[in-house]
Amino acid sequence: MTAFEPQSIRSYSQEDVQQILNLAIARQADDKDTEFSYEQILEIAAELEISPESLKLAERDWLLQQGQAQQRKAFDAYRKRRFQKRLGNYAIVNGFLILIDLIAGGGISWSLYILLFCGLPVGLDVWNTFQIKGEEYEIAFQKWNRKHQIKKTISTVLNKWFRAFQTY
Numbered sequence: 783m784t785a786f787e788p789q790s791i792r793s794y795s796q797e798d799v800q801q802i803l804n805l806a807i808a809r810q811a812d813d814k815d816t817e818f819s820y821e822q823i824l825e826i827a828a829e830l831e832i833s834p835e836s837l838k839l840a841e842r843d844w845l846l847q848q849g850q851a852q853q854r855k856a857f858d859a860y861r862k863r864r865f866q867k868r869l870g871n872y873a874i875v876n877g878f879l880i881l882i883d884l885i886a887g888g889g890i891s892w893s894l895y896i897l898l899f900c901g902l903p904v905g906l907d908v909w910n911t912f913q914i915k916g917e918e919y920e921i922a923f924q925k926w927n928r929k930h931q932i933k934k935t936i937s938t939v940l941n942k943w944f945r946a947f948q949t950y
Contacts, residue, residue: 857926858914865911872904 794802807818818826827837876897883893913919 853927853930854923856930857923860926861911861922865907868907869904872900876900 824834824837827834876893879893879896880890883890910918910922
């Protein structure tokens with residue numbers, strides 16, 4: 783395409799427009815190393831003929847997505863901490879058994895079988911901990927999230943209760 787061709791010949795799908803604008807905004811942000819204010823976002827939306835209501839709904843959806851992403855990060859961190867604890871327990875117990883076997887028998891015999899037998903669940907735990915996609919992950923996340931929300935609700939209710947009793 784030359785510089786003399788009319789601009790009206792070009793046409794883009796909605797997805798293409800989104801990608802081009804995302805790249806342009808990212809480039810502008812990199813060039814200036816700045817953040818956009820909500821007023822600037824409103825101006826951009828107005829230029830693109832996006833209503834303030836649609837922008838507000840999009841911002842709400844974005845905030846929900848950000849919250850869910852943070853919850854998933856917290857869940858993944860929880861799973862890794864839980865795995866590290868289990869791995870530490872496995873290492874301590876099996877190290878102790880190997881030490882007993884070495885002292886008592888002068889070599890490693892029966893403790894090797896226990897090491898291998900107990901290692902299978904640890905191997906499966908590795909798989910489950912670092913598998914972050916799929917139905918099992920979603921089920922585990924939903925279960926953790928419900929438990930987390932219940933704890934948060936109970937904590938909030940108890941805190942309100944204690945504050946109410948402290949005022950009397």
